[in-house]
Amino acid sequence: MGNGKILIVDDDADITCALQTMLESQDYTVVTASEKEEGMSKIKSENPDLIILDVMMSTWQDGFEMARELKKDAAYKDIPILMLTGVKDKTGINFKSTAGDPTWLPVDGFLDKPVDMELLLAEVDKLLPKKT
Numbered sequence: 725m726g727n728g729k730i731l732i733v734d735d736d737a738d739i740t741c742a743l744q745t746m747l748e749s750q751d752y753t754v755v756t757a758s759e760k761e762e763g764m765s766k767i768k769s770e771n772p773d774l775i776i777l778d779v780m781m782s783t784w785q786d787g788f789e790m791a792r793e794l795k796k797d798a799a800y801k802d803i804p805i806l807m808l809t810g811v812k813d814k815t816g817i818n819f820k821s822t823a824g825d826p827t828w829l830p831v832d833g834f835l836d837k838p839v840d841m842e843l844l845l846a847e848v849d850k851l852l853p854k855k856t
Contacts, residue, residue, distance in 0.1 A: 728852045729753040731772035733763035733790065734808070735781040739837070743776065743808075746841055747848070760786040764793070767800060774852050777831070779809040795830040804851040805830075808844070810837035 730747055734740045735758050744754045755770045757763035759781050767775070775794070779787035787807060794800045833847050 727751060728773040728848075729755065729770065730774045730776060730848065730852075731755050731757065731763065731766055731770060732776045733757045733760070733766075733781070733787070734776070734778035735759055736778070739778075743844075746844075750845060752848070760790050763790060767794070767803070772803060774848060775803055775805045776848075777805055777807050779807060791831050804832040804853070806833040806835065806847055806851055807831040808835050808837060808839055 730752050732740050732743050732747075732754060733756075734743075737758070740756050740758070744756060747754050755766055755772065757766045763775075763777070766772075777787045777790060779785070781787065787809065791805050791807065794803065794805065832851050835844060835847060
């Protein structure tokens with residue numbers, strides 16, 4: 725594990741801090757953003773290897789919109805996106821079944837909050853491009 729740069733985009737500071745601490749303890753470099761626009765800026769400046777993305781931030785669809793924008797952009801379409809969200813608890817809708825759909829939810833992985841850290845680490849390890 726480790727040796728990759730991960731961008732966390734989530735408006736919940738407690739979750740961001742917990743994820744950052746856990747990922748850094750596994751030797752990942754972590755940068756954070758608290759909303760979509762800041763996240764888009766950090767993608768351009770930081771060039772992350774993986775993005776962990778919340779769904780509901782300033783609006784209920786920010787994460788969906790950000791994922792779609794990134795996957796349509798040739799410069800960023802190959803960065804894996806792990807969507808990590810509590811949207812199911814808030815809306816009753818299970819979006820996990822549509823994860824990976826190129827039009828609706830173009831993400832590479834989807835985990836519900838609260839997330840088991842071992843499961844998160846396994847998913848991060850699976851999605852991060854292997855460095856040779």
